[in-house]
Structure formats: C-alpha cells, structure tokens
Amino acid sequence: MYAFEFHRPTSLRQAASLLGKAEDGRLLAGGQSLLPMMKLRLASPGTVIDLGAVPGMTGIERKGRSLVIGAMTRHAEVETSPVVKEAIPALAHLVSVLGDPAVRNRGTIGGSLANNDPSADYPAACLALGATIVTNQRRIAADDFFQGVFTTALEEGEIIVKVVFPIPSRAGYEKFRHPASRFALAGVFVARRGGEIRVAVTGAGDSGVFRWHEAEEALKGRFAPKSLDGLTPSTEGMNSDIHADAAYRAHLVGVMARRAVERALRR
Amino acid sequence: MTTVTLTVNGQSVTQAIDPRTLLVQLLRENLRLTGTHVGCDTSQCGACVVHVNGVSVKSCTMLAAQCEGASVTTIEGIAQGGQLHPMQEAFREHHGLQCGYCTPGMIMSAIDIVNRKGTALDEETVRHELEGNICRCTGYHNIVKAVIAGAEAMAGGMRQAAE
Amino acid sequence: MAVTSIGARVVRKEDHRFITGKGQYTDDINRPGQAHAVFVRSPHAAATIRRIDTSAARSMPGVVAILTGEDLAADKIGGLICGWMIHSKDGSPMKAGAHPALAHGKVRYVGDHVAVVIAETVLQAKDAAEAVVVDYAVEKPVVDVASALAKGAPAVHAEAPDNRVFSWHLGDKAATDAAFAKARHVTALDIVNNRLIPNAMEPRAAVGDYDSGNDAFTLYTTSQNPHVARLVLSAFIGVAPEHKLRVIAPDVGGGFGSKIFIYAEETVCVWAAKKVGRPVKWTSDRTEAFLSDAHGRDHVTRAEMALDENGRILALRVNTKANLGAYLSTFASSVPTYLYAPLLSGQYDIPAIYAEVDGVYTHTAPVDAYRGAGRPEATFVVERLVEVAAREIGMDPARFRARNYIRKFPHQTPVIMAYDAGDYDASLKKALELADYKGFGRRKREAARRGKLRGIGFSSYIEACGIAPSAAVGSLGAGVGLWESAEVRVNPIGTVEVLTGSHSHGQGHETTFAQLVSDRLGIPIENVSIVHGDTDKVQMGMGTYGSRSGAVGMSAIAKALDKVIAKGKKVAAHVLEAAEGDIEFKDGKFSVAGTDRSAGFGDIALQAYIAHKFNGQELEPGLKEGAFYDPTNFTFPAGVHICELEVDPQTGDVTIEKWTAVDDFGVIINPLIVEGQVHGGIAQGVGQALHEGAVYDPATGQLVTASYMDYRMPRAEDLPSFVVDTTVTPCPSNPLGIKGCGEAGAIAAPAAVVNALTNAVGHEDVPMPATPQAMWRACRKAAQPLAAE
Structure with missing residues (x-):
C-alpha cells in the first residue's frame, strides 16, 4: 500500500465534504475490493474516507412495491434478511453466492455498485430489476448508472446512500463462477415485473454488465426456459481470457439465462 | 499516524498506527498475536479470519483504523479459562489440521458457520460455507468432519449454558 | 490410558499449539533490531541488465542498504547449486548455467532476483524497491519446451546453446524396438503433464541473524531440510562455514517439495545480516510465491x-x-x-x-x-x-x-x-x-x-x-547420501527426547515418532518429545520429502532405540545382579529371565546416570544412543x-x-x-x-x-x-x-x-x-x- 490520509467521518455531509476537498480521495465502504487493490498497489488513493461511522446508511426495508437497501448494508445482512427473502428471494440468492462468508460480512451493496467490477453480481440485479441508485445528490436509474468497466455515472463527491429495487413478480439469478476468483464468469439475472422483462448479464461482456435484449424479447412470448432454447448472445463484445474465450462465455450466458428463468419459476 | 482503540480478546487496546496498517498487522506485529496468519494478497485463502463484532472477517482486508470501537476475537481468544473451545477440540480429535497454517482461520470460520447456520450441519453446507478458506494439506475431508462434530459439541455447550 | 502403540489412531500431540494459535512459524519470529528485505524482481522474462541505479532509492526514508549481484560477487558468495548430476546419452555432463542469488548481467524469468532493498519496515523497503531503476535490454523469451527447442530459439544460458540441459535415456532401446516390431496392437498418446505451483499455505520466509561477537550466523527459514540448507549454504554457496551457521526450520506451514530447495532469498538474508550488521527478515507474499517458488x-x-x-x-x-x-x-x-x-x-x-x-x-x-x-x-x-x-x-x-x-x-x-x-x-x-x-x-x-x-x-x-539407499543414488548422480539420523536421549527420570533429521511440516512426526518410542520402550507417549528442525540440536539429517520419514527416519529411530535397549540391558544386568544375556526387555521392564526380578525403564535410566551400581570404566554411564540408517x-x-x-x-x-x-x-x-x-x-x-x-x-x-x-x-x-x-x-x-x-x-x-x-x-x-x-x-x-x- 502507498501512504494515504485516513478519515472516519461521522455524518454524510462531513463525508461528502471530505471527498470534495480531497485530491484523489476514495470512499471506503466494505473495502473488499478497494483494499486488495491498494495492497497490490494497483490503487493508490491519497485520501481514504471510511464510511463505517456514518449513521443512517444501513438497513433494509420494504416500502410499498419497493425494497430499499442502505448503501452500507453488508452482503450478509441482505443474504439473511427475511424482508429480502420475502420481497425478492432472487436477490438473497445472488448474495449467497457472492464472495465468501467473511467477504459478505464486510462487503456492502453501495461499495459493490460504486466499484462496478465487470464480474460483480450486484450490478446484474440492479440492471435487471430496474433499480434506482440514490445518492447524496440525486436518483440515478440503473440503466444510466453502469457505464462500463469500473465506470459509473457517479460524479466527483457523489456518495451512494441507498438502492431502491422495484419488487418483481418473478426473478432469478444464476452464475457460473470463475474457476479461480469465484466472481461471475457469466452471471444472468432475469426479472419480470408486469409486462416488463429484463435480462442482465455480468461477467461475460467486455464493457461490464449489459442487458440482453434478444433474450428479453424471447421471454416476452412466454416466460419459460424453453423460450431461450438455442439463443446465445453474439461473441462480439464478449470477454476472452485463459479461463473462458468469447464463444464459451457467450454459450454460458445462454445456459445461465435458461437456468435463471427456471429458478425464477421455481418459487 | 492515527490512533485506534479497540477490544482484542476482551482487552482494551489503544495503538498509534500508520493508516496503512491492516488489522492482521496490528494483531501480529503490534500485539504479537501471531496465531492469525497471512496466506495470500487477494482476500481468498482465509488464513487471517478473525471475528470482528462477532462475525468472521478477513483481517488482511480491513484496516486497523476501521476497527475503532470494535471488539475483535482471534484464535488466541476462544479458549475459556484453560478450556479449549469445542471447535478447537474437534479439529484435534478429527485430525482437521496438518501443517496448522490455515487452521486458525478455519476454526474462526467454522465457529462463524455455526453461529449463522446452527449446530446441526450437513456436509454440503459446510463445504459451501468454507468457500473462503483454503487448505493445501487435508483435502478438506477431516476439516468437514471436524466442523460438523465441533458444531454438535457447541450444541452441547449451548444446552449446558441454557440449563 | 489411551492406546498409543504402533497402529493406533493417536490424536496428534503437536495440535495443541496449532489450534490455539501458538505455532511458531518463521514469520512469527522477530529478532531485536531486525530490518526488512524486499526483493527487486525482474518484470521481464529475458533481458540484459544494462545498469542498476539505486541512487534515488538509497535516499528514501528508512532504507538501510540496497545490494545487488555485484555486491554478492565482490563478497565471493557462490551461486545456487543443483545437487544431482545427470549425464546425457553421449556421456557428457549436464550443461548447467550459473545461478547467482542476485542476477548478474542477465535476468531469465519474471520474478528473477535483481537486487535487495533492506529498510526499517517492509513498507519502506517496498517503496524504495519501486524507486530502484533498472535499465533492461529486453529480449525475446521462450516459455515452453517446444519453442525452447526450436531451431534458432534464444539460448537461456550460453552453456546450453540449444537449451538442452541433458538428453538422457534409460532402458534397452533395441529390446523395446524389437518388441514394438512384433506387437499386435500399439497404443500411442501425446501427453502434457501440466505445470503446477505448489502453494503451501505458509509463504516462504527467512530471518538471517549475525552475531559479530562469535562471528556466527543463524538462519530461521521455511525449510523441509535445514541440515541440507546449511550444507549447501556453507559448503557450496560459501556464506559461512558449517560450524558457524545454525539453521532453524521452526513450524513450517506445508512444503510439498517447494521448501526442500535452497533459494536466493534465504541466501541473501544470511549474507546481508552480516553486511548491514542487523538481522534481516524477508517474508514472501503470495504473488512472489507464485513467481519464485520452484514449480x-x-x-x-x-x-x-x-x-x-x-x-x-x-x-x-x-x-x-x-x-x-x-x-x-x-x-x-x-x-x-x-x-x-x-x-x-x-x-x-x-x-x-x-x-x-x-x-x-x-x-x-x-x-x-x-x-x-x-x-x-x-x-x-x-x-x-x-x-x-x-x-x-x-x-x-x-x-x-x-x-x-x-x-x-x-x-x-x-x-x-x-x-x-x-x-x-x-x-x-x-x-x-x-x-x-x-x-x-x-x-x-x-x-x-x-x-x-x-x-x-x-x-x-x-x-x-x-x-533412498545412499550408494545407489550416488551411482545415479546424487550429490548426497539419503540416509537419516536419529539420537535418542533418555533422561535420568526416564523421559525421552528423540532428535531426528527428519522435518515435520504437517506430517505429524511428533506423534508417529513418539508412538514408535512409546511402543518400543513401553513408556507413556507423553514422556516422549520429538526434536527436529534445528542444526544446533540435531547433528545431521536429510529432511523430509519423497515419503521418506517413516521408512527412513523412523528406521533410524528404531535402530537407535535398539541400542538404547541393549545398553539398558547392560545397566540392568548390574542392577539386577544377573548376566546380561539373561536380561529381557518387554513392556517397559527389564527382567531376569525365569525370575520375578525386574526394574522399570525409568529405574534403569536413573541407574545409568547415577552410575553407582557399575564400574564406569567397564560400562559408560548415561543412556543416549544415536544411529544413522541407510535404507537397503x-x-x-x-x-x-x-x-x-x-x-x-x-x-x-x-x-x-x-x-x-x-x-x-x-x-x-x-x-x-x-x-x-x-x-x-x-x-x-x-x-x-x-x-x-x-x-x-x-x-x-x-x-x-x-x-x-x-x-x-x-x-x-x-x-x-x-x-x-x-x-x-x-x-x-x-x-x-x-x-x-x-x-x-x-x-x-x-x-x-x-x-x-x-x-x-x-x-x-x-x-x-x-x-x-x-x-x-x-x-x-x-x-x-x-x-x-
């Protein structure tokens, strides 16, 4: 790690002000991505602002037809929350296959979204569920939020405060884990809400999470795995590395999508 | 430098530290609690697992400064009054360790599994929950056995405590 | 009492320290005044080093010293060795290039050691290591055997221009070809046996310590065979003479072979400890382990x-x-x-x-x-x-x-x-x-x-x-014998320490070896301690690898135990006033055949040390025996x-x-x-x-x-x-x-x-x-x- 200044603000306003003032400042939420990057000297923020002592940023509640999760809510809390299990069981399932228990005890939804790792799980859920990311400044639709690998719509000094998920009638998530890192090699979140069907893919695309419109169209006819038979996204724009080339990744997206629909129908 | 005050194995500790200090470094270097180990740089091996405020955490992926006011329990702090924790005993009884390097993290994770999943554990659950702990010696066979047995023994202990 | 004899499922004696976090691994050891080493490693697979500029790094906070291959050479520290000579089909010896602990002129793989930065803290050493400027002329690498053997491939070492270290063979070619000629069926396969990285969970580490008063070195290291490490470091690399170098391999967190070898890092830590006048500690991180542990x-x-x-x-x-x-x-x-x-x-x-x-x-x-x-x-x-x-x-x-x-x-x-x-x-x-x-x-x-x-x-x-049998491996090119040693020290009250040249890094020797002793001497397993991993305690040993510690290491102990029992019989003969030939030893008791006269193992041990019952000129006092066992x-x-x-x-x-x-x-x-x-x-x-x-x-x-x-x-x-x-x-x-x-x-x-x-x-x-x-x-x-x- 390179040297940095450390702050532990006790209010959101204070955090935002520190972030605004700091040159090359980074927010520290759960730290499960940022700290390893800093340890490997791949990230070198001059200032680290720990959100751990900021009140009011955690919690899970159902508000009408939405599920609201505070940005600093740990993955483990989402995984085990009866409210989440009742409202969007697919989200609880997604978290249960995210990282490992110790990582889930620290990692937060806000941190995951702000980081927007192209293989992370949460972005798929947000995009497929049509979530709204609420910051200290504004509300951002998931469709606008994810802007490519490790890139989001967040502006300088902007802090995610909570995430609002509209509750779907059906949803399912399936991921094929990267053999080594256990991130998503291909993860697909499908959701149906009223007439709207959204399919979001993480891990596979070379510009991060994306909506697979072809699959969405196919599922509009009938929300069943069969509707996706033979359907595979184009290999163009797929990631390719030693673990999975573009053809394999594209194939896996098809398989995971069918299995996600199966899972969505299972409850 | 920054100052952090926390409780480690029941004792209050205040340390002036470089902000870069990881929790595991605070434990190993400042407090000489060397039972917590470092096995990787990427938060995967779990040799460094301790409990922070009662839940398992990878102490190599947490700044010591984030632990202000926290209560930390390490492998050195789970035996009570000279009596080994049932999970420690189970690892020994079932030969759940060989070189011993991953063992402290394994035991701390195992206790956390019981805290979350209860004392009646099946093999599938244990294997899934050990996702974040890598062992190179045992092939996990005896670790899984030990965790299941340790969980049962913890149930006994909990029943006793309740009586 | 639980059964602890040979064949029993005895729960491990060593586990208590591991399950309570009290194991002592090399990285747990800190010496007063120690400084920390970080290696500057080559980012290139093949390159010529034009120049190493350490000037900026030297002035960084906490830096104690920056040493390079030139400093090693100036101190006449030799290169790392390969201890097994292979001869090619044509009888020529294998073509080995030099292997300096810090690169000299060339780097040959990503992670190769270029320089070492020694500083007050690890972080300072890392910062300074990044500031060491190395001017490389990058060359084209070969990473697999096919490209290394291709015509015109760059030579990794000038000594082996076609990259062939040896072209070796075994068996009867003519007889084999003849058998193939008359075969009814031939099955043929092309096989790639994939390259692996051992990944013992404990990364390698070393602490070098120098005592100027006695001109003596101590090396704490993650080794499967500390005696071989000492032998190589002294006799071949020349860091210190054997009697001035103590190598301690404390608890070692797995090896699987990767901790047999004598590496650059421990060599440098020992040498640098004298050079900078302070203990020097290095602990590998996982990335370094991937790059530089032997695959x-x-x-x-x-x-x-x-x-x-x-x-x-x-x-x-x-x-x-x-x-x-x-x-x-x-x-x-x-x-x-x-x-x-x-x-x-x-x-x-x-x-x-x-x-x-x-x-x-x-x-x-x-x-x-x-x-x-x-x-x-x-x-x-x-x-x-x-x-x-x-x-x-x-x-x-x-x-x-x-x-x-x-x-x-x-x-x-x-x-x-x-x-x-x-x-x-x-x-x-x-x-x-x-x-x-x-x-x-x-x-x-x-x-x-x-x-x-x-x-x-x-x-x-x-x-x-x-x-393995020493003479046999010697005839095949091994530079060492592969026997094992043991010393059984019986204390006056009948407890026993066994000093073994085997090294346990997960194998449970403290239990299995003690079972053998308990079984043979008829004493409780609690009364037996197994001592290993310290060249000052154990005279010599060949260490643990090749599934050898049971068959060879324990056989050495068994041999030493036989000698202890034989000596015990001599003592018992005096104590029990009988002819030595009439003394029997069974279940921890020496007894006179055909009588009810007997003495326990502990009693005889005590008698051996107080030496009142026999003439010290005819029978040496004490009860301590050693053995070297060379397998057949x-x-x-x-x-x-x-x-x-x-x-x-x-x-x-x-x-x-x-x-x-x-x-x-x-x-x-x-x-x-x-x-x-x-x-x-x-x-x-x-x-x-x-x-x-x-x-x-x-x-x-x-x-x-x-x-x-x-x-x-x-x-x-x-x-x-x-x-x-x-x-x-x-x-x-x-x-x-x-x-x-x-x-x-x-x-x-x-x-x-x-x-x-x-x-x-x-x-x-x-x-x-x-x-x-x-x-x-x-x-x-x-x-x-x-x-x-």
Whole structure:
C-alpha cells in the first residue's frame, strides 16, 4: 500500500465534504475490493474516507412495491434478511453466492455498485430489476448508472446512500463462477415485473454488465426456459481470457439465462 | 499516524498506527498475536479470519483504523479459562489440521458457520460455507468432519449454558 | 490410558499449539533490531541488465542498504547449486548455467532476483524497491519446451546453446524396438503433464541473524531440510562455514517439495545480516510465491505401449521433454530422470521399456520436485496408456490391469527398480468392491436421464519412496547420501527426547515418532518429545520429502532405540545382579529371565546416570544412543484409486461423485495420520487434473496465473469425502515394514480423474487441467458425430 490520509467521518455531509476537498480521495465502504487493490498497489488513493461511522446508511426495508437497501448494508445482512427473502428471494440468492462468508460480512451493496467490477453480481440485479441508485445528490436509474468497466455515472463527491429495487413478480439469478476468483464468469439475472422483462448479464461482456435484449424479447412470448432454447448472445463484445474465450462465455450466458428463468419459476 | 482503540480478546487496546496498517498487522506485529496468519494478497485463502463484532472477517482486508470501537476475537481468544473451545477440540480429535497454517482461520470460520447456520450441519453446507478458506494439506475431508462434530459439541455447550 | 502403540489412531500431540494459535512459524519470529528485505524482481522474462541505479532509492526514508549481484560477487558468495548430476546419452555432463542469488548481467524469468532493498519496515523497503531503476535490454523469451527447442530459439544460458540441459535415456532401446516390431496392437498418446505451483499455505520466509561477537550466523527459514540448507549454504554457496551457521526450520506451514530447495532469498538474508550488521527478515507474499517458488511437473510426452494378442503388455516407449525453467533448482535434474523413468513399469510386468528425456531450459521459474516429483508424471503416462489400451482392444480396464500385474516378488523391472513386495490384486479387488464397480452402469444411465455424463476411471499406481539407499543414488548422480539420523536421549527420570533429521511440516512426526518410542520402550507417549528442525540440536539429517520419514527416519529411530535397549540391558544386568544375556526387555521392564526380578525403564535410566551400581570404566554411564540408517532399497507403496464423476455437458462443470482409494503402505503407525496424508494427496492430484495450471504468456513470458484470482486452488466444495482403505504387505526392506504414504494421493489421482473424464465423454481428447471450458469443448467434440447422424 502507498501512504494515504485516513478519515472516519461521522455524518454524510462531513463525508461528502471530505471527498470534495480531497485530491484523489476514495470512499471506503466494505473495502473488499478497494483494499486488495491498494495492497497490490494497483490503487493508490491519497485520501481514504471510511464510511463505517456514518449513521443512517444501513438497513433494509420494504416500502410499498419497493425494497430499499442502505448503501452500507453488508452482503450478509441482505443474504439473511427475511424482508429480502420475502420481497425478492432472487436477490438473497445472488448474495449467497457472492464472495465468501467473511467477504459478505464486510462487503456492502453501495461499495459493490460504486466499484462496478465487470464480474460483480450486484450490478446484474440492479440492471435487471430496474433499480434506482440514490445518492447524496440525486436518483440515478440503473440503466444510466453502469457505464462500463469500473465506470459509473457517479460524479466527483457523489456518495451512494441507498438502492431502491422495484419488487418483481418473478426473478432469478444464476452464475457460473470463475474457476479461480469465484466472481461471475457469466452471471444472468432475469426479472419480470408486469409486462416488463429484463435480462442482465455480468461477467461475460467486455464493457461490464449489459442487458440482453434478444433474450428479453424471447421471454416476452412466454416466460419459460424453453423460450431461450438455442439463443446465445453474439461473441462480439464478449470477454476472452485463459479461463473462458468469447464463444464459451457467450454459450454460458445462454445456459445461465435458461437456468435463471427456471429458478425464477421455481418459487 | 492515527490512533485506534479497540477490544482484542476482551482487552482494551489503544495503538498509534500508520493508516496503512491492516488489522492482521496490528494483531501480529503490534500485539504479537501471531496465531492469525497471512496466506495470500487477494482476500481468498482465509488464513487471517478473525471475528470482528462477532462475525468472521478477513483481517488482511480491513484496516486497523476501521476497527475503532470494535471488539475483535482471534484464535488466541476462544479458549475459556484453560478450556479449549469445542471447535478447537474437534479439529484435534478429527485430525482437521496438518501443517496448522490455515487452521486458525478455519476454526474462526467454522465457529462463524455455526453461529449463522446452527449446530446441526450437513456436509454440503459446510463445504459451501468454507468457500473462503483454503487448505493445501487435508483435502478438506477431516476439516468437514471436524466442523460438523465441533458444531454438535457447541450444541452441547449451548444446552449446558441454557440449563 | 489411551492406546498409543504402533497402529493406533493417536490424536496428534503437536495440535495443541496449532489450534490455539501458538505455532511458531518463521514469520512469527522477530529478532531485536531486525530490518526488512524486499526483493527487486525482474518484470521481464529475458533481458540484459544494462545498469542498476539505486541512487534515488538509497535516499528514501528508512532504507538501510540496497545490494545487488555485484555486491554478492565482490563478497565471493557462490551461486545456487543443483545437487544431482545427470549425464546425457553421449556421456557428457549436464550443461548447467550459473545461478547467482542476485542476477548478474542477465535476468531469465519474471520474478528473477535483481537486487535487495533492506529498510526499517517492509513498507519502506517496498517503496524504495519501486524507486530502484533498472535499465533492461529486453529480449525475446521462450516459455515452453517446444519453442525452447526450436531451431534458432534464444539460448537461456550460453552453456546450453540449444537449451538442452541433458538428453538422457534409460532402458534397452533395441529390446523395446524389437518388441514394438512384433506387437499386435500399439497404443500411442501425446501427453502434457501440466505445470503446477505448489502453494503451501505458509509463504516462504527467512530471518538471517549475525552475531559479530562469535562471528556466527543463524538462519530461521521455511525449510523441509535445514541440515541440507546449511550444507549447501556453507559448503557450496560459501556464506559461512558449517560450524558457524545454525539453521532453524521452526513450524513450517506445508512444503510439498517447494521448501526442500535452497533459494536466493534465504541466501541473501544470511549474507546481508552480516553486511548491514542487523538481522534481516524477508517474508514472501503470495504473488512472489507464485513467481519464485520452484514449480512442479511440466512435461510434454509421446508415449507408446505395445501389446500382444492376449492383451499382455510387451513394451513401453516414452519420449519426454521436461521444462526445467530458467535455472537448475536444487534437485531439478533428478525429477524428470531418476524419479520418473524408473517408475514407468507401474504395477505391470513389462519386459522392455525405453525412455528418453530431454531437460530443457526456458525463461520461466525453476521447476523442481513437487509432491510426488517425477512419479506422478510416470504414473500418468502408464495409467493413461493402460486405460486407453484396454479401451482400444475392448477389454475391461480393471481386467486388463489385472492381466498384466506383477505377481512374483522380488521383481526386477527393466528400469532399475527391484520391487520388494506387493499384492496388487488385493488392492484392486477391494477397490472394485468399495467403489461398487458393478453398479456403475446403472449409475451412468441414471445420470444420463439427468443430462449428465458419468464416468469412472482407475489409477493403479506405484511409487518409489523411502528415498533412498545412499550408494545407489550416488551411482545415479546424487550429490548426497539419503540416509537419516536419529539420537535418542533418555533422561535420568526416564523421559525421552528423540532428535531426528527428519522435518515435520504437517506430517505429524511428533506423534508417529513418539508412538514408535512409546511402543518400543513401553513408556507413556507423553514422556516422549520429538526434536527436529534445528542444526544446533540435531547433528545431521536429510529432511523430509519423497515419503521418506517413516521408512527412513523412523528406521533410524528404531535402530537407535535398539541400542538404547541393549545398553539398558547392560545397566540392568548390574542392577539386577544377573548376566546380561539373561536380561529381557518387554513392556517397559527389564527382567531376569525365569525370575520375578525386574526394574522399570525409568529405574534403569536413573541407574545409568547415577552410575553407582557399575564400574564406569567397564560400562559408560548415561543412556543416549544415536544411529544413522541407510535404507537397503527404495520402498514401493502401491494401490488403486477409482474416481467416479459427472460432467455437465452444458457448462463443462465436473463434479466428483465418489473417490475410492485402496493403498498398500506396508505397516501403518497411525491410520488417522495416514488417511489424512491420502486425503491431502488426492486433493492435490485432483487439483492438477481439474483446476491447477501455471500459464505463462508465450510472447512476453509473464506469469498469467500469478494469484488466486487466476490460479484455481481446490476448495472444500470441489471435493467429496473420500473412501479410503488399505491393504498391507509389510515392506521387507526396512525394520519397521513401512512403505510411506505422503505422496500416494497426488501420484494416483490425476490419471484416475482423466480416465474418468475420458470415460464420461467417450473420447481421449481431454487436457489437464480439465477446466470447465476444456470440458465443455470435450463434450461438444463428443457430441459432434451424433449431431451429424
């Protein structure tokens, strides 16, 4: 790690002000991505602002037809929350296959979204569920939020405060884990809400999470795995590395999508 | 430098530290609690697992400064009054360790599994929950056995405590 | 009292410190005033160093010293050595390039040591290491054997212009060719034995300490054999004379071979401690471990098996290119030669075998022994050939194996080894029953209904352990003898310390060795301490590797115990006033035959020290005996492993459904520990077959799999619980009948997995590691002819 200044603000306003003032400042939420990057000297923020002592940023509640999760809510809390299990069981399932228990005890939804790792799980859920990311400044639709690998719509000094998920009638998530890192090699979140069907893919695309419109169209006819038979996204724009080339990744997206629909129908 | 005050194995500790200090470094270097180990740089091996405020955490992926006011329990702090924790005993009884390097993290994770999943554990659950702990010696066979047995023994202990 | 004799499932004595966090590993050791070392490593696979500029780094906070290869050379510190001479077919000695602990002029792999920065803290040393400016003239690397052997390939070392370190062979070429000429059937396979990175969970570490008052050095290090480390550091590298260098290998967190070798880092820490006048500590991080620990395996092989019309094996012909990396590590040359080709007979009666092996330099990390070392590679060749041959001639693979088993012992193979004992039918029979081989067809059909491809595969392996008779290995090129030493110190009150040259880094010697002592002397196991890992305490030893500590290390203890008992009888004769010949020793008691006069072991120990009852001129006081045991033969553990698995053809994901292992390890001291060794070995073998593979980028020589983000370690969820059983034919070649068990799983497993995978998909084109992507492709290949129909 390179040297940095450390702050532990006790209010959101204070955090935002520190972030605004700091040159090359980074927010520290759960730290499960940022700290390893800093340890490997791949990230070198001059200032680290720990959100751990900021009140009011955690919690899970159902508000009408939405599920609201505070940005600093740990993955483990989402995984085990009866409210989440009742409202969007697919989200609880997604978290249960995210990282490992110790990582889930620290990692937060806000941190995951702000980081927007192209293989992370949460972005798929947000995009497929049509979530709204609420910051200290504004509300951002998931469709606008994810802007490519490790890139989001967040502006300088902007802090995610909570995430609002509209509750779907059906949803399912399936991921094929990267053999080594256990991130998503291909993860697909499908959701149906009223007439709207959204399919979001993480891990596979070379510009991060994306909506697979072809699959969405196919599922509009009938929300069943069969509707996706033979359907595979184009290999163009797929990631390719030693673990999975573009053809394999594209194939896996098809398989995971069918299995996600199966899972969505299972409850 | 920054100052952090926390409780480690029941004792209050205040340390002036470089902000870069990881929790595991605070434990190993400042407090000489060397039972917590470092096995990787990427938060995967779990040799460094301790409990922070009662839940398992990878102490190599947490700044010591984030632990202000926290209560930390390490492998050195789970035996009570000279009596080994049932999970420690189970690892020994079932030969759940060989070189011993991953063992402290394994035991701390195992206790956390019981805290979350209860004392009646099946093999599938244990294997899934050990996702974040890598062992190179045992092939996990005896670790899984030990965790299941340790969980049962913890149930006994909990029943006793309740009586 | 719990039973603690030989054969009992004794819970480990050493565990208390590990489960309470009180183990003492090298990184747990801090010396007063210590400084920290960080190595500047080459970012290039092949380059000439034009200039190293340390000026900026030197002035950074906390920097104590920055040392380079020039400083090493100026102090006349020698290079790292390879301790096994291999001669090529033409009689010429292997062509070894120099291996300086800090690079001199050239770097030859990514991670090669260029300089060391010593600073007050690790962070300061890291910061300064980044500020060391090295001007490299980057060259084109070769990372695999094919490109290294291609015409015009850049030479890794000038000493080996075609990158061939040796072109070695073993066996009778003419007889083998003749057998192939008359064969009814020939099975041929191209095999890649994938490169592995050992990944003991404890990264390597070293603390060098120098005592100027006595001009003496102490090295704390993560070593499997501290005495060999001292020998090499003093006699060959010249850091300090032997009597002025103490090497301590405290608790060591796994080795699997990777901690046998003498590396640059510990050499530099010892040397630098004197140079800077402070203890110098280095601890590897995981990335450094990936880059610079010696890797394992990495063979490319063409193998053929000749059969007659009755399904009997006539001959085996093998050509292997072994990647040795950029420098010859401590035992690198022995692994693909004498630890490999002599095992090519497997469990089978094969009249003729011929093997050719080229050792090849590449711009990659050095390759040396990793759990099994040569024997997994041999087993993989033999067991793949046998499986495929059986399939090709339409014979059940179990039956085909049994048809070719060796049944008469001793058996001289055509490749050096003389197998002393075994009963291969017994292991096969038991394994078939435990695996419910008969029910496999039903399980395969059931799996098919769920859309899964189920496969079953065998591995009927043999290994040569108990390494090894000194004269024999000497004649094959070894630079050392491979005996083991023991010293049994009986204290006046009858407690015992055993000093052993073996080293325990997970094997449980503190328990099994104590069981032997308790058993032989009839004293409680609590009264026995096993001392190891310190050259100041144990006079000499060869350490732990090659499954040798039971067969060789314990045999040395047994020999010393015999001497203790013999001496005890002499003392007892005086105490009990009887003739020495009438003294019997049993169950911890010396007694006079045919009388009720007796004395306990503790009483006799006390008498030996107070020496009141005998004349000290006729009988020396005290009770302490030492022994060196040199084995008479290798030992030959063997067994049958059966893997049953399912492949998801949609994703290529593989699930191991059942693992059956029946091993013959000879006499077993502690089944609990032996089973643990088997479990761990299987996991590593499964890791090789399904998950693990070191990948270097062919263009740049960068290690692509340099962290757990890209190198897949086997996890709990990847494995089932194993069905583990044994058969026993005692080993006739050592006094305890032990064969050794440490490597069996890793040797047996890869072939069993790949045989099961190929059985599942119905063709032989499955690589290792059989990653999900590879298996998805293999499933598609299997499905293609069907689709065309």
